[in-house]
Amino acid sequence: MSETTSGSVTWLTQDAYDRLKAEFEHLSGPGRTELAKRIEQAREEGDLKENAGYHAAKEEQGKQELRIRQLRHLLETAKVGEAAPSASGEVTLGSVVTVELAGEEMRFLLGSREVGDAGGMDVYSERSPLGAAVLGRKPGDEVSYTAPSGRQIPVKVHKVEPFSG
Numbered sequence: 001m002s003e004t005t006s007g008s009v010t011w012l013t014q015d016a017y018d019r020l021k022a023e024f025e026h027l028s029g030p031g032r033t034e035l036a037k038r039i040e041q042a043r044e045e046g047d048l049k050e051n052a053g054y055h056a057a058k059e060e061q062g063k064q065e066l067r068i069r070q071l072r073h074l075l076e077t078a079k080v081g082e083a084a085p086s087a088s089g090e091v092t093l094g095s096v097v098t099v100e101l102a103g104e105e106m107r108f109l110l111g112s113r114e115v116g117d118a119g120g121m122d123v124y125s126e127r128s129p130l131g132a133a134v135l136g137r138k139p140g141d142e143v144s145y146t147a148p149s150g151r152q153i154p155v156k157v158h159k160v161e162p163f164s165g
Contacts, residue, residue, distance in 0.1 A: 010112045011093035017080045024071040098159035
C-alpha cells in the first residue's frame with residue numbers, strides 16, 4: 001500500500017470500487033442520455049437567454065461531466081483490495097491510524113473518502129496535512145503539521161493497523 005506514485009494511487013475496498021464503477025457506468029450511459037433529453041426539452045421552450053430550466057440542466061451537465069472524469073481517473077488509478085499490514089509497521093494507504101493529536105487521542109482511516117463507510121471513523125486523504133504528516137511513520141514517531149491557521153499541530157503515532165471494512 002505504500003505505492004503513491006506522486007499521490008496518484010487511491011486505495012479502495014472492493015465494495016467501494018464496485019459502487020464507484022456502477023456510478024460511473026450510470027452517469028456515462030443512462031445518466032448522460034437523461035440529461036441530454038432534459039436539455040433538448042428545455043431548448044425547445046424557446047429563448048435560451050431567459051430559460052432557467054435550460055441553464056440549470058447545462059450546469060448539471062457540467063457537474064456530471066466533472067464527476068465522470070473524477071470517477072474515470074479514480075477507477076483507473078485505484079489499488080483495490082483489503083489493506084494488508086505494512087511489513088515494516090508503517091502508516092500506508094488503507095491503514096487505520098491511532099494518534100495523539102494536540103493531546104487528544106484520535107483514530108482514522110488513511111485513504112480516499114470514496115471508500116464510503118469506514119465504520120463510523122473519519123477518513124483522511126494522504127494529501128491532507130494530517131495524512132501527509134503520518135504517511136510512512138511508525139508507532140512511536142512524533143511529527144507535526146501546519147494547520148490552515150498556520151499553527152503547528154503535534155502528532156504522535158500510537159497504533160497502525162490494516163482497515164477491514
